Every structure is written in structure tokens, then in C-alpha cells.
Amino acid sequence: MSKEKSNKTNKPSFNFYWIYAIIAIGIIALQVFTSGGNTREISTNDFFELAKDGYVEKIIIINNQEVEVFIADDRLEDLKDRDKKYKNLSKSKGSFGESPQLTFTPPEPKFFMDQLKEVNSELSEAGQGQIDYKIDNRVNWLQVLLTYSLPILLIFGLWFFMMRRMSGGAGGGGQIFNIGKSKAQLFEKGKGTNVTFKDVAGLEGAKEEVQEIVDFLKNPKKYTELGAKIPKGALLVGPPGTGKTLLAKAVAGEAQVPFFSLSGSDFVEMFVGVGASRVRDLFKQAKEKAPAIIFIDEIDAIGRARGKNANMGSNDERENTLNQLLTEMDGFGTNSGVIILAATNRADILDRALMRAGRFDRQIYVDMPDLNERKEIFQVHLKPIKLQDKVDIDFLAKQTPGFSGADIANLCNEAALIAARKKKSAVELQDFLDAVDRIIGGLEKKNRIISKEEKRAIAFHEAGHATVSWLLRYAHPLVKVTIVPRGQSLGAAWYLPEERSITRTNQILDEMCAALGGRAAEEVIFGEISTGALSDLEKVTKQAYAMVSIYGLNDKVGNISYYDSQGRSEYSFSKPYSEDTAKTIDEEASKIIEEQYKRAKQLLTENRDKLTALAEKLLQKEVIFKEDLVEIFGERPWDSLEPEEQLKEAAKEIIEQADEKSDSEETENNSPAPSESENGSETEETEGQPKE
Known part of the structure; x- marks a missing residue:
């Protein structure tokens, strides 16, 4: 049985191009078989010379365009001896009868016939046999076939080619007549992705949820005995590069059930109804192989909330596909034994009906890795890299906050490329630091032309950042400062x-x-500002508006958030607040930014000598590190505090600020009331009482 099965599976599938090959071979064979073997072309004068000498037995005039000449059998050898140019002539038989030995193109028909009659009369007077001639109006079927059928074949071939391209290429669902078939890649038992849960570092919570689904398929009795039901679907949500697709690959590698993998865009075609048809075919195949898992990557391609698409009012193919998907996942019919896994980084735009329990019972959030998870990810990606002994994985994990798993994999590869470029025998710690700089800041451009004045301004600009961040308690700790251009900075x-x-x-x-x-450093030192702070201004503007309109951290606007977690504001032409509130938000955001700018200027003015020393050192060395700032400013006092002490200090500071605020309010309340002569009329108007 196994041999028969293997023979069936190894049997080559029929390729449509064989039809083209058979037609081409047939045309070539027809051309070869219908043509003469050793036919030689001569001139009209040569023909009449041979005719007068009695070598020609008969001729056939074809459409007044060509004359076929047949040499008499008993004179063929004499003709070969007479002239060397006829030595290759032979009595040949074609597939459709006797073939001529010679051919020529005749002159004007009437003139040719008159000459032929003269030659026949001369031969008759000499007592020789006359030349038989026959006028034949032949049809060149090959020419007719090519004339009429070739354009049709070309049009059909072009249409066929376009249909294959539009339907995703050859094979499976790519054929014209299989365009409604599912394009999912099937991983059967024994044919996995070679990725297991051991290859997925970090993501402990997400792995546990997904492993439970795999364990349910392997050992269902363990759960069904307690009355539990298998989850119908799990949605993996998270930023790009955090490992959603990698988790699905691990499921495909670990689960001993058929695994169907495809992308959300595989359902969508230019033809109406194709997406819904492919959804039906996908679930039909999965039910036949149940228990099975279906994985749909980037499900937001078809799962966008209905009624929010740009082409509203038309027959939207994506909505039809989504409707069919909703019905298949939890509709009137049963769908036992099929689990849906899906991944997206835009869960806010998905349709509510798709997100409800019974379709996607679990939403697994795959977040950016923390410090410990980054260590585990580094350990996975550093295995194939030849490392120097001094490389500290803990240090690398601390140097890469905000990096996703994909970013860390790219970092390890970039470090290996840098080490190879420098012809090193192993990858060192400095190569990883250079790779971090390369990924975050861009390619180093040491040959960029910068004037001395510009370089000095850049040095004081970066020294200003370093100085203020060093003097402020909650600013991020500095690692290094550079004035070497990188990327666009x-x-x-x-x-x-x-x-x-x-x-x-x-x-x-x-x-x-x-x-x-x-x-602020540019204004303090040079008395003027430049365009070099564009990215800084963009950052603080977003932070200020977020404080006022999203996080509710502004006293004047109050505890109100205009953040739209559902993404509905994208399709709205009006703001969720009035014009007066918009004006207030703008004023408060500008006020926050200007206050912090004045604060930065004050700090830099008080520490101008240290700022200048740092900038001069930066101009001299181009790159300075934390140690250089310690040398100039001394240690930061709050860096030495333990985490518990930092929390106590922060709480104490919050209490002190609250006390100061309450004291100022009490002072305002206890201040003497204004006299009636100065402010009495205003008080009366605001209270709504008539003026006496």
C-alpha cells in the first residue's frame, strides 16, 4: 500500500505547456514531410535548355507562381554527367507521392506558355516526346492554418498568461479553473517547519496559551473529562517583529495534526466571489482532515470592520470574504475539530463580530520583550555566531530596550557582518555596540562635508542634551554622545x-x-537658534499633546482623554471636542513646551562652564561616554539609590508638590477681597445680578 501511495504522490501533474509543444512538433513534422528531399532551384533559361535537350519529362505549374520540374528517369544519369551542379539530383519519393527534382519561378504566364509551346513543337519535329504540363491551383493549408489560427492562439495564450498572473501563478489555486480553490500551504504529519517551542525565546505567557491548544489536540481526554471544550480560535496580537508568526511556526512543528497556513491577502482577488469561495474550500479541506489547525497571517487584510472601507456603497469583495469567514468559524453548521489561529498588529480595526467569544475565544497579546526575555532571545540568536569570550549577554540586553525579537536577530547578524568586514576571527562586544549604532542611527558618514561653525554648533547642541539629561533626575541615563553624522542626523x-x-x-x-x-544650548551660547532641533521639537510636541488630550495630565483640560482605541476617528471628519477645547489644548501644549524650554535654558546658564567644557571635549574626541560626563559633572546622586529608595524619594517628592499646591491655593483664598470701586461691577456681572 505504501508503494502504491508513493507512486500516486510522485506521479507528475499534467502541465498545460505540453499542448503547445505537441502543436509545435506537429507543424514542424508537417513542414518536413510535405517538402521535397533534394529539390534544387534553377533559372528559367536553365529550364528551357534542359527542355530542348529532352531531359524534362513533365512540369506542374502551381498557382502561376512556381513550376515543379520532373526529370525523365532514363536521362537522369546523363544529366548528372553533363553538369556537376546536377550531380545531387535523385529520384525521390515524398510522403504524398513523387517529389520534383527542380523548381523555378516562371515569368509572366502568357509569355511562359508561348515559349513552352514553341519548345514542344521543336521536340515534336525532332521526333522526341513532348513535355507534359499541368496547371495546379494548390491551397497551402499550413499558411492558411497559421494565418487564421495563430492570432487566435496568441490571444488565448495572452489571456491565459494574464489569468495565471492575476490568480497567483501556477500550481494549486493558481490555475484558471481552480481560481476559487484555497491557496493554503498544508503541513501534514511528519512534514513540519522544524521550529519548536524551544526555538521561541521569551513570550512565556503566549507560549503557554498556544501550547495548551496543541496539548488539547494531542490529549483531548484530559480536558473533556472535566467538561472543557476546545477553544475555537486564538488571535495573536502585538507590534511587528515580536514573534507572532514564529509562534505559529512552532505550533505547526509541534502539533501532530494537519496545519493549514496562508495570509489574509490570499483570499482577495480582482474577481467577485473568489475570496468567499476560497474560505469555503479552506474550511472544507480542514473539516475533512479534522482535527486540524488553520493559521491566517495578517488577518486584518480581510477582517477590517465592515462599513469602514474606502469604497463604501459598492459590492466590496473584502466584506463578502469576511462574512463567509464569520459563517464558517461559528455559523449554523457545525465546525468541530478545526481551530483557527490568526495574527495581526492592527487589532483595533478588526470587526467586532470577528473578535467575539465563539470565534476567537482567546486574544493573546505578544508584547515587546522585557529585559529577561531579551536575554533569552539573545541566547537563541547567538548560538550560530562565533563569539569572543568577553561578550556579556546581560549587557547587550540592557543596551537594547524597545528592541523586538526581529530587531535582536537583525542586530546579531549585523554584528557578525561588521566583524567579518573588519576581518576578525570572532565577534566582539564592540561589534555589537557598532551594530546598535548602525540600526538606530544609520550608517556612519565620516566624509560628510561640515564647516567648522556648523560642527561647533552641533557639538554644543549635543552637549546641551547631555548636560540637561545629566542634571535632571528622571531623564534617561546617558550612554554616549557623538557628533559623527549618521543617516540623516x-x-x-x-x-x-x-x-x-x-x-x-x-x-x-x-x-x-x-x-x-x-x-536651549544654541541660544545660550550663540544667541540664536537653528533648524537642527527638528526631531526634538517633533518629539516634545507629540508628548505635550499626549499629556493634555490623551493621558489627562493637565489641570486646565482635566481628567479627560480623547484617545480613540477603536480607530474610528480615521473615518470621521469632525473632532471629538469643540473649537474652544481645541484652542485650550493648543495653548496648554504650547505652555508646557515653553516652560520646559525656559527650564532647560536656566539649567544651562547656571552650568555654562561645564557645558562649554563638555562641548570642547566633544569637538576634540568626536565621541564621548558616560565616564567623560562623570569627570566634568560628578556622579548623579540618584543613580546610587536602590529601587526601593527611589520609590520612597519619588513618593516624598509627590507629597511635597501636593503640599506646595495646597498652600498656594490657601494663600489665594485668604487674600483680601477686592474693593467695590475697583471690581464690584465685574463681580456682579459674573454672578448674573443686575448692577445697582
Whole structure:
């Protein structure tokens, strides 16, 4: 049985191009078989010379365009001896009868016939046999076939080619007559992806959820005995590069059931009804092989909320596909033994009917890795790399906050490329640091032309960032500062952000102040500002508006958030607040930014000598590190505090600020009332009473 099965599976599938090959071979064979073997072309004068000498037995005049000449059998050898140019002539038989030995193109028909009659009369007078001639109006079927059928074949071939391209290429669902078939890639038992859960570092919570689904398929009795039901679907949600597709690959490698994998865009074609047809075919195949798992990557391609597409009012193919998917996942018919896995990084735009329990019972959030998870990811990606002994994985994990799993994999590969470029025998720690700079800042451009004045301005700009961030408690700790151009930036300051779960107001304000330190340093030192602070201004503007309109951290606007977690504002032409509120938001955001700018200027003015010393050192060395700032400013006092002490200090500071605020309010309330002569009329108008 196994041999018969293997023979069936190894049997080559029929290729449509064989039809083209058979037609071409047939045309060539027809051309070869209908043509003469050793036919030689001569001139009209040569023909009449041979005719007068009695060598010609008969001729056939074809459509007054060509004359076929047949040499008499008994004179053929004499003709060969007479002239060497006829030595290759032979008595040949074609597939359709006797073939001529010679051919020529006749002159004007009437003139040719008159000459032929003269030759026949001369031969008759000499007592020789006359030349038989026959006029034949032949049809060149090959020419007719090519004339009429070739354009049709070309049109059909072009149409066939376009249909194959539009339907996704050859094979499976790519054929014209299989366009409604599913294009899912099937992983059967024994044919996996070679990725297991051991290859997925970090993501412990997400792995546990997905492993439970795989375990349910392997050992269903363990759950069904307690009355549990298998989840119908699990949705993997998270930022790009965090490992959603990798988790699905691990499921395909671990699960001992058929695994169907495809992308959301595989359902969508230019033809109406194709997406819904492919959904039906996909679930039909999965039910036949149940228990089975279906994985749909980037499900937002078809799962976008209905009624929010740009082409509203038309017969939207995506909505038809989504409707069919909803019906197949949890409709009137039963769908036992089929689990749906899906992945997206845009869960906010998915349709509510798709997200409900019974379709996707579980939403597994795959977040950016924390410090410990980054260590595990580094250990996985550093296995194939030849490392120097001094490479510290803990240090690398601390240097890469905010990196996703894909970013860390790219970082390891980039470090290996840098080491190979420098012809090293192993990858060193400095190669990883260079790779971090390359990924975050871009390619180093040491040959960029910068004038001395511009370089000095850049040095003070970056020194301003470093100085303010060093003097502020909640600003991110500095790692290094450089004035070497990278990518589109002329200089950069590298920080090591803290691993925060929440961010307080003071922390945001300190970060904004540090971001404005570059522009403030330019004004303090040179008395003028430049365009070099574009990215800083963009950053602080977003932070200020987020504080006022999203996080509710502004006293005047109050505890109100205009954040739209459902993404509905994309399709709305009006703002969720009035014009007066919009004006207030703009004023408060500008006020926050200007206050932090003045604060940065004050800090830099008080520490102008240290700022200048740092800038001069930066101009001299081009790259400075934390140790250089310690040499100039001394140690930061709050860096030495333990985490518990930092929390106590922060709580104490919040209490002190609250006390100061209450004291100021009490002072305002206890101040003497204004006299009636000065403010009495205003008081009366605001209270709504008539003026006496």
C-alpha cells in the first residue's frame, strides 16, 4: 500500500505547456514531410535548355507562381554527367507521392506558355516526346492554418498568461479553473517547519496559551473529562517583529495534526466571489482532515470592520470574504475539530463580530520583550555566531530596550557582518555596540562635508542634551554622545531608557526638558537658534499633546482623554471636542513646551562652564561616554539609590508638590477681597445680578 501511495504522490501533474509543444512538433513534422528531399532551384533559361535537350519529362505549374520540374528517369544519369551542379539530383519519393527534382519561378504566364509551346513543337519535329504540363491551383493549408489560427492562439495564450498572473501563478489555486480553490500551504504529519517551542525565546505567557491548544489536540481526554471544550480560535496580537508568526511556526512543528497556513491577502482577488469561495474550500479541506489547525497571517487584510472601507456603497469583495469567514468559524453548521489561529498588529480595526467569544475565544497579546526575555532571545540568536569570550549577554540586553525579537536577530547578524568586514576571527562586544549604532542611527558618514561653525554648533547642541539629561533626575541615563553624522542626523546622544510600566508627569517633563536642551544650548551660547532641533521639537510636541488630550495630565483640560482605541476617528471628519477645547489644548501644549524650554535654558546658564567644557571635549574626541560626563559633572546622586529608595524619594517628592499646591491655593483664598470701586461691577456681572 505504501508503494502504491508513493507512486500516486510522485506521479507528475499534467502541465498545460505540453499542448503547445505537441502543436509545435506537429507543424514542424508537417513542414518536413510535405517538402521535397533534394529539390534544387534553377533559372528559367536553365529550364528551357534542359527542355530542348529532352531531359524534362513533365512540369506542374502551381498557382502561376512556381513550376515543379520532373526529370525523365532514363536521362537522369546523363544529366548528372553533363553538369556537376546536377550531380545531387535523385529520384525521390515524398510522403504524398513523387517529389520534383527542380523548381523555378516562371515569368509572366502568357509569355511562359508561348515559349513552352514553341519548345514542344521543336521536340515534336525532332521526333522526341513532348513535355507534359499541368496547371495546379494548390491551397497551402499550413499558411492558411497559421494565418487564421495563430492570432487566435496568441490571444488565448495572452489571456491565459494574464489569468495565471492575476490568480497567483501556477500550481494549486493558481490555475484558471481552480481560481476559487484555497491557496493554503498544508503541513501534514511528519512534514513540519522544524521550529519548536524551544526555538521561541521569551513570550512565556503566549507560549503557554498556544501550547495548551496543541496539548488539547494531542490529549483531548484530559480536558473533556472535566467538561472543557476546545477553544475555537486564538488571535495573536502585538507590534511587528515580536514573534507572532514564529509562534505559529512552532505550533505547526509541534502539533501532530494537519496545519493549514496562508495570509489574509490570499483570499482577495480582482474577481467577485473568489475570496468567499476560497474560505469555503479552506474550511472544507480542514473539516475533512479534522482535527486540524488553520493559521491566517495578517488577518486584518480581510477582517477590517465592515462599513469602514474606502469604497463604501459598492459590492466590496473584502466584506463578502469576511462574512463567509464569520459563517464558517461559528455559523449554523457545525465546525468541530478545526481551530483557527490568526495574527495581526492592527487589532483595533478588526470587526467586532470577528473578535467575539465563539470565534476567537482567546486574544493573546505578544508584547515587546522585557529585559529577561531579551536575554533569552539573545541566547537563541547567538548560538550560530562565533563569539569572543568577553561578550556579556546581560549587557547587550540592557543596551537594547524597545528592541523586538526581529530587531535582536537583525542586530546579531549585523554584528557578525561588521566583524567579518573588519576581518576578525570572532565577534566582539564592540561589534555589537557598532551594530546598535548602525540600526538606530544609520550608517556612519565620516566624509560628510561640515564647516567648522556648523560642527561647533552641533557639538554644543549635543552637549546641551547631555548636560540637561545629566542634571535632571528622571531623564534617561546617558550612554554616549557623538557628533559623527549618521543617516540623516548630524549628531546624536544615546540614552538607556528605564524599564517602566507607567510614566509619571515629572518623568515626562524631564524627558521633554532634556530633548529641548540642544536648542536651549544654541541660544545660550550663540544667541540664536537653528533648524537642527527638528526631531526634538517633533518629539516634545507629540508628548505635550499626549499629556493634555490623551493621558489627562493637565489641570486646565482635566481628567479627560480623547484617545480613540477603536480607530474610528480615521473615518470621521469632525473632532471629538469643540473649537474652544481645541484652542485650550493648543495653548496648554504650547505652555508646557515653553516652560520646559525656559527650564532647560536656566539649567544651562547656571552650568555654562561645564557645558562649554563638555562641548570642547566633544569637538576634540568626536565621541564621548558616560565616564567623560562623570569627570566634568560628578556622579548623579540618584543613580546610587536602590529601587526601593527611589520609590520612597519619588513618593516624598509627590507629597511635597501636593503640599506646595495646597498652600498656594490657601494663600489665594485668604487674600483680601477686592474693593467695590475697583471690581464690584465685574463681580456682579459674573454672578448674573443686575448692577445697582
